[in-house]
Amino acid sequence: MTRFLSLLAAVLLLAGLAHANPAAWRHEWPDTDFTRTTITDWSEIMSGGPPKDGIPAIDNPRFLRAGDKRGINGSEPVITVEIEGETPRAYPLRYLIWHEIVNDRVGGIPLAVTYCPLCNSGITFDRRVQGRVLSFGVSGKLRHSDMVMYDRQTQSWWQQAVGQGIVGAMTGVKLRQLPSWMESWDQFRARNPQGLVMAEPSFDRAYGRNPYVGYDTNERPFLYRGENPPHGISPVARVVRVGNRAWPLTRIRAEGGVSEAGLRISWERGQASAMDHGTISRGRDVGSVRVRDAQGRDVAHDVMFAFAFHAFWPEGTWMLR
Structure with a gap:
């Protein structure tokens, strides 16, 4: 598998360098303003393989009580979100490794739970920006091997690791990071026996792999x-x-x-x-x-x-x- 990833990386790297130019992306991103950007070297951005939304973000996820959830081993990692006054929630990496973004709402806070496997970066953001609520998808692009997200409202590109707009109308805008953390499923449910856990999405994926x-x-x-x-x-x-x-x-x-x-x-x-x-x-x-x-x-x-x-x-x- 390691050798396969190395060969795939070499192929994608050459392909990415050949198309490291906004003109080559406009057919897929006609509503993105490429004149507004913090990027000075476009070769930093390359395809990760899947196209736009080829890795489907999850919207309006379903949840189960922690005590009712089956099929997750106790050592498996989850991203935990605990907001005062709200029931704690766990987002298993067995799902996020295949979807990378979950657009959710906890109480009055619209949030995006994000995970970039290639950086092991798991960050939760407040989706409220400049008086509007954004929803996020996976662009299929990488920069420094980190996921480039996009918002569906302005089609701007965002760097997941830093939570900042890097291309488009939202260039330079920062998302507010919310406290969340990775822990085991056993650790979450021991502390929160009445907590909520994200249910398995209705996609054909090898969840748990x-x-x-x-x-x-x-x-x-x-x-x-x-x-x-x-x-x-x-x-x-x-x-x-x-x-x-x-x-x-x-x-x-x-x-x-x-x-x-x-x-x-x-x-x-x-x-x-x-x-x-x-x-x-x-x-x-x-x-x-x-x-x-x-x-x-x-x-x-x-x-x-x-x-x-x-x-x-x-x-x-x-x-x-």
Whole structure:
């Protein structure tokens, strides 16, 4: 599988470089304003393989009570959203790895739960922007191997890892990131026995399978041409990003959690890697991270691969000790 991904990446890279020009994209994106952009080198954007909406985002997801859900192994990862006054919700990566975006509404907050497998970036955004509610889809494009989302209202392109518009009318606009975190299904339902979990979507997908076998031990990320991280850190090592700081997960795990920069970052074993074994539940244990401030409030963060942090925060701070 690793060799196949390397060959596929080489083919797609050559194809992407040949069409790294907005003129080649206008037939698919006739309503996108390519004159407004933060991109200075269009070759950074390339096809990830599927076309626009070839990876279908989920709208209006269905939910089940945690106690009624069957078919998910206890170690499988979920993205947890807990909003005060609302029933906690879990979004299993067994679904997000195939759909990447879930447009949902919790209480009065319209949100987008997003997951880019190639960066292991799982971020939840508020969909309210400039007085309107946006809904998001998967463009089929990648930049620095990270998903480029688009909004259906203005057809603008958004960089998922940073939550910012990069092409179109919404260029430069930032989405508000909401606190959410990855943990195991067992950890979620133990804390929230009456919580809600996203039901299986009505698509023909191999839910529970990982189509990127061995990805998080690969030597080189898929369709990534940038620099490797500094300090000898593996490109696919996990780091905990808060703002422009990154803590290597290996450090947090070895120290049993860290308290610094006004944050308490905890680690608990029990969560399987979604990007390791062909069956997600059989992935190696990478543990679960939660980030809180000095008052014990959850803090928006991301557990992403090191190469993606370096690509999008080249001047970022590495919290090594």
